[in-house]
Amino acid sequence: MRLRRDEPAQGWRRVVLRASGGLINPGPGPAELADRARLHRIRRPLARPHRIAVSSLKGGVGKTTVATCLGLVLAEHRGDRVVALDANPDAGTLADRLTGEPDVTVRDMIDDLEHIRTWTDMSRYTSLAGRLQVLASEQDPAAGEAFRRDEYERVCTALERYFNVIITDSGTGLVHSAMEGTLAKADELIIVGSPTVDGAGRASKTLDWLVAHTYDDLVERAVVVLSCDRRSAEIDLPRIRAHFEARCRAVVEIPYDPHLAVGGRVELGRLRPGTREAFFELAALVADGFGPP
Numbered sequence: 541m542r543l544r545r546d547e548p549a550q551g552w553r554r555v556v557l558r559a560s561g562g563l564i565n566p567g568p569g570p571a572e573l574a575d576r577a578r579l580h581r582i583r584r585p586l587a588r589p590h591r592i593a594v595s596s597l598k599g600g601v602g603k604t605t606v607a608t609c610l611g612l613v614l615a616e617h618r619g620d621r622v623v624a625l626d627a628n629p630d631a632g633t634l635a636d637r638l639t640g641e642p643d644v645t646v647r648d649m650i651d652d653l654e655h656i657r658t659w660t661d662m663s664r665y666t667s668l669a670g671r672l673q674v675l676a677s678e679q680d681p682a683a684g685e686a687f688r689r690d691e692y693e694r695v696c697t698a699l700e701r702y703f704n705v706i707i708t709d710s711g712t713g714l715v716h717s718a719m720e721g722t723l724a725k726a727d728e729l730i731i732v733g734s735p736t737v738d739g740a741g742r743a744s745k746t747l748d749w750l751v752a753h754t755y756d757d758l759v760e761r762a763v764v765v766l767s768c769d770r771r772s773a774e775i776d777l778p779r780i781r782a783h784f785e786a787r788c789r790a791v792v793e794i795p796y797d798p799h800l801a802v803g804g805r806v807e808l809g810r811l812r813p814g815t816r817e818a819f820f821e822l823a824a825l826v827a828d829g830f831g832p833p
Contacts, residue, residue: 581824583619591700591728592730592826593710593726595710596746597746601732607707608624608806614826615673617823622673623699626677627692639667639676642676675699696708710722723755727829729762730763732767735793744783760788766794789829795814795818799811
């Protein structure tokens with residue numbers, strides 16, 4: 541049998557293929573091949589549930605936005621179940637960015653954990669954004685403060701029975717009880733900062749704190765995300781990037797995007813191409829850490 545050359549799916553190469561009735565097939569270009577390779581990485585199979593913690597010592601640098609977009613990309617392009625958990629003790633906004641104001645929160649789930657025995661039971665406590673399941677944080681700050689380490693670990697254990705990938709959007713503090721549980725359970729860590737003096741400094745201090753508290757291995761495998769919605773000509777971005785590349789596994793820069801800057805509900809289709817590509821690269825880097833299937 542004669543081997544058939546791979547067909548292009550986009551660009552001028554696709555136009556030539558169609559215009560010639562399939563007689564001229566220039567094949568996919570380098571950009572399309574790179575996109576396919578990235579998707580192949582994102583779809584890396586998993587042998588067991590994988591827990592990803594998204595954290596930052598400083599608020600307002602895009603931590604929830606990163607957790608939101610990462611969850612959407614993984615859920616859209618993988619065949620397994622992905623859930624995003626808002627573990628922020630101060631009325632987190634993850635569900636607002638994905639599904640709107642939540643009717644059920646993680647506190648309701650904690651109260652009913654012993655009654656969750658099937659997927660149908662679990663689905664009562666999550667909402668759906670595309671193919672991504674979302675578990676909202678408690679919106680009453682007084683009740684949210686009671687989200688302890690043991691409760692987070694119980695919730696995470698319950699989620700592991702039904703989901704393959706668990707993304708935790710943590711709070712900004714590193715010493716509250718839920719964060720202790722998040723770090724203890726995490727297989728991978730994403731540290732979010734920005735290319736500003738305070739944003740980069742806080743991200744670096746986050747790594748310092750983690751190393752000082754015996755999370756060296758987690759730091760070495762971590763991915764640092766620089767949210768570039770705020771920049772200054774006085775900031776040496778290549779130097780900041782090099783600093784984090786020397787300490788962690790990889791660095792991803794997320795460019796400014798007007799759709800994300802609004803702070804409303806996130807839709808991947810409305811992102812600029814450069815922003816979408818950056819989040820796809822982040823998802824691929826995360827999937828690289830899934831290990832052998």
